[in-house]
Amino acid sequence: MDFKQIFQTSNPIIGVVHLLPLPSSPRWGGNLKTVIDRAEREAAALAAGGVDGMIVENFFDSPFTNGQVDPVVVSAMTVIVERLMGLVTVPIGVNVLRNDARSSLAIASCVGAKFIRVNVLTGVMATDQGLIEGCAHDLMRYRRELGSEVQILADVLVKHAYPLGSPSLSLTVRETLERGLADGVILSGIATGIPPSLEDLEVAQRAAGSKPVLIGSGATWENIPHLMKAADGAIVSSSLKRHGQIHEPIDPIRVSQFVEAVQASPTGETPPSVNSRALNKVRS
Numbered sequence: 001m002d003f004k005q006i007f008q009t010s011n012p013i014i015g016v017v018h019l020l021p022l023p024s025s026p027r028w029g030g031n032l033k034t035v036i037d038r039a040e041r042e043a044a045a046l047a048a049g050g051v052d053g054m055i056v057e058n059f060f061d062s063p064f065t066n067g068q069v070d071p072v073v074v075s076a077m078t079v080i081v082e083r084l085m086g087l088v089t090v091p092i093g094v095n096v097l098r099n100d101a102r103s104s105l106a107i108a109s110c111v112g113a114k115f116i117r118v119n120v121l122t123g124v125m126a127t128d129q130g131l132i133e134g135c136a137h138d139l140m141r142y143r144r145e146l147g148s149e150v151q152i153l154a155d156v157l158v159k160h161a162y163p164l165g166s167p168s169l170s171l172t173v174r175e176t177l178e179r180g181l182a183d184g185v186i187l188s189g190i191a192t193g194i195p196p197s198l199e200d201l202e203v204a205q206r207a208a209g210s211k212p213v214l215i216g217s218g219a220t221w222e223n224i225p226h227l228m229k230a231a232d233g234a235i236v237s238s239s240l241k242r243h244g245q246i247h248e249p250i251d252p253i254r255v256s257q258f259v260e261a262v263q264a265s266p267t268g269e270t271p272p273s274v275n276s277r278a279l280n281k282v283r284s
Contacts, residue, residue: 001151001183001212003232006091006114007052011228013262014093014214015046015255016237018059018246019080024070025061032076039080040087042250046240047088047281049255055093055117055235056081064098066129074103082111090281093117093153099132101139101152109148115183117235121154122180123172125161132161136180154182156204159191159217169200173207184208186235188216192246193238195219201230220244221258225265234262 004010020035021027029035039056046054058073077096085092095117096104104116119125122134143150154176157163163172176182187196187204195218196204205213215227215234224234240255242248 001153003212006151007233009052010232011262012052012233013050013259014053014055014233014235015049015051015240015250016059016235017042017046017054017056017084018237019056019061019077021060022058022076023072025058025073026063027060032079035076036080036083038249039084043084043088044282045250045252046255047090049240049250049252050259050281051090051255052233053091053093053114054084054088055095055115056084057095057117058097061097064129065100066098066127066132067100069096069100069103074107077103078107078111081107081113085111085113086283088282091115095119098127098129099135101135102142105139105143105146105148105150105152108150109146113150115151115153117186118152118154118182119158120161121152121182122176123167124164125158126164127161131164134180136182140181151183152181153184153186153214154180155186155188155216157187159188159194169203170207173204173213177208177211182211184212184214184232186214186216187231189218191217193218195223195227198227198230201227205230205232219258221254221261224258224261228262228265 020038091114093115094104094108099119101118108116120132121136125132156172189195212232215231219234219236220239238246242251
């Protein structure tokens, strides 16, 4: 996976647009326009802060299914992602939680999104949704059937889950890439807001070889210079929100602060400034 080609940088910061509850969710508010308006504000704030990409998730639809989501969720997310692609210029990805990778790929392929996140591509994980099995066999054939070039970023030992057995991190990374055919891997802490250790990132990076390794949770402007010593980028959400609280909206000032911290890290690239990075990321 060539990050430079997709994100215009080798060390992308990918912000997350957490969608308000969608139709069929227990907390659905009854008005899709409210969801769209919030998503547009979040995307604009991320772009204004200087992120290199963003990913759209049905984060507030919990409790999640361990299988395919209701078709209305796919329809709503397709509408929203397409709207956001008309609003910002940075690459956009899709993650249909908890592990509906087939729907993620379908949405991304139809609207021209660049990548998807898959929580469990290989192996079996015990989660609060029950057992979730890897979907690589189905997903890779579906991508070929669609003729899609959407890139697949796969979690390794994903957060809020525990593997059956005791697989080593190094072996799991290699199997996700070599047998699951992921284009890159994501390493998180044990839960939302908790980062992976530098040691685990180093193990993952050695096992991944030339394939990219992304930080998937817990990155903050304080720890990102340290963690980026052994990562190729980060997916970040909680620390970009007002007061660092997951239910609050994105704060563009916190986004800018985070991006500046990445630029100051040993592996970070050094573009002219956050303001110039952000200048053309929201369409006029």
